[in-house]
Amino acid sequence: MKQPIRRIAISTGGGDAPGLNAVISSVVWAAANRGWECVGIRDGFNGILSPQHYPRGGTELLSRDRVRGIAHLGGTILGTTNKGDPFHFPVRQADGSLVEVDRSGEILDYFKREGIDALVIAGGDGTLTIGNELHRRGLRVVGVPKTIDNDLDKTHTTFGFDTAVSFATECLDRLHSTAESHQRVMVVEMMGRYAGWIALHAGISGGAHAILMPEIPYDIEKVAAAIRERDAHGRLYSLVVVAEGARAQQGQRALLASAEAGHAERLGGIGEQVARELAERTGKDARVVVLGHLLRGGSPTTFDRLAAKRFGTAAVRALDEGHSGVMVALSHPNVIYVPLTEVAGRMKAVPPDSDTLQTGRDLGICFGD
Incomplete structure (x- = not known):
């Protein structure tokens, strides 16, 4: 039986998207209401892997007061990056070249050392692939689908898309x-x-x-x-x-x-x-x-703000219910849990029989084909 959760972490990776701050605040509030602490990791996992770049620390304990009033703001108070994959971390050599090094063990060691029991990771296919690999190595992980491109599989939509x-x-x-x-x-x-x-x-x-x-x-x-x-x-x-x-x-x-x-x-x-x-x-x-x-950029729409809050609280519920290795997903009218293995490394393209695509054709829009 897994040990009870007392402290979780949250990380935002990949491109920024309107609604990330709403996810962060909802995770913190839902965790605090369960008596859990929440640690924010800066810039994906760079706050752990490159703490020397952060004068005030690469992580911070997120309180209710710290996240109060941020849900309507664009961007992410934790920062984000698409260059910090811990399994393929870029390290510059003496000759100036870049090589990729697996530093994922440092992430797991940090969580164990700091008493962090689980991770909520918000991102697109690349970030959720990282989350899935960390789950495979024993970390309790729940993913939150984030991309303005709406190209994540197994969810009706991602937050950030409606705003864009x-x-x-x-x-x-x-x-x-x-x-x-x-x-x-x-x-x-x-x-x-x-x-x-x-x-x-x-x-x-x-x-x-x-x-x-x-x-x-x-x-x-x-x-x-x-x-x-x-x-x-x-x-x-x-x-x-x-x-x-x-x-x-x-x-x-x-x-x-x-x-x-x-x-x-x-x-x-x-x-x-x-x-x-x-x-x-x-x-x-x-x-x-x-x-x-x-x-x-900019403030998330009502739809994205609500979706982000639903996803954030659902991620905490999933952990509370004992789930790991899943992504919260929107399946109207509910939020469901989908295995990360069904999401990681996959992309949702516009299908050729899409009703929306057919709507465009019926309106006489040229698609160049």
């Missing part, structure tokens, strides 16, 4: 008027490395005329033809939404930097590429707007 889509839609609303005034093609590049959920939902909601996403390799001539057809009917402007991971049928994803030790590949530049090709094929002035990290 809402802001992207507002941007498209604003761009309609300026695009129409100048009779331009506006290409709007959005986040979405390997899944086009943001582009699809915001594009349809914001009245885009074409949506290009990773799941559907596009033919640029078909997009240009759709724009020319709009012109022929007197609709002299067009909005084209492009997910950063979109690619042409015979092309590759646009990269800013290739993957290396401790760093995933960085995508970007597809908006400029699409705009240039559309200008050449249509003769129209084409401009680019890159929303980028604007989608990650």
Whole structure:
């Protein structure tokens, strides 16, 4: 029988997302109401693995007062990183090169030394893969699904997605008027490395005329033809939404930097590429707007705020009920527990038979195929 829980830790990893602070505060409150202490780890696990970088300490004891009034704030008070995988931790050598080292044992040693009985880990597929591996090595772990891209499997949605889509839609609303005034093609590049959920939902909601996403390799001539057809009917402007991971049928994803030790590949530049090709094929002035990290910032919407609080409290309940190696997930109308093995390393792409995708096609939106 596992020992009773007296102290837990919480870590936030990967890209930041609106709602992380709501998760942190709800975990702390739900834990405190059970008589548990809650330790916050800074910047994923870097607070443990690189404590020398934190003058005030790489971890902190989170009280009710410390997290009071933070649920509406964007970002995360603990900080986050996508460069601190303890199983593949980047260490610079004397010659300047980077090598990956397994430092996971230091995490387990720290938890044992500090009397921390369990971990709540909030993140996307990479972070939850780390959580699953720590669980396999004996640590009690519950994951919380976090990504603005909504590409985590086994959950209806992730917190952060609704906020990102809402802001992207507002941007498209604003761009309609300026695009129409100048009779331009506006290409709007959005986040979405390997899944086009943001582009699809915001594009349809914001009245885009074409949506290009990773799941559907596009033919640029078909997009240009759709724009020319709009012109022929007197609709002299067009909005084209492009997910950063979109690619042409015979092309590759646009990269800013290739993957290396401790760093995933960085995508970007597809908006400029699409705009240039559309200008050449249509003769129209084409401009680019890159929303980028604007989608990650700001206060979470009501939906994301509530989802984050539901996930945070459910994670504590899961631990209290004796669960480990699970992720809390939204399965309307309830929050359920899903084994991390069914989530770690997997990605949820937009399915070709998606009702939302079919809605876009029925509305006449061009997907470049």
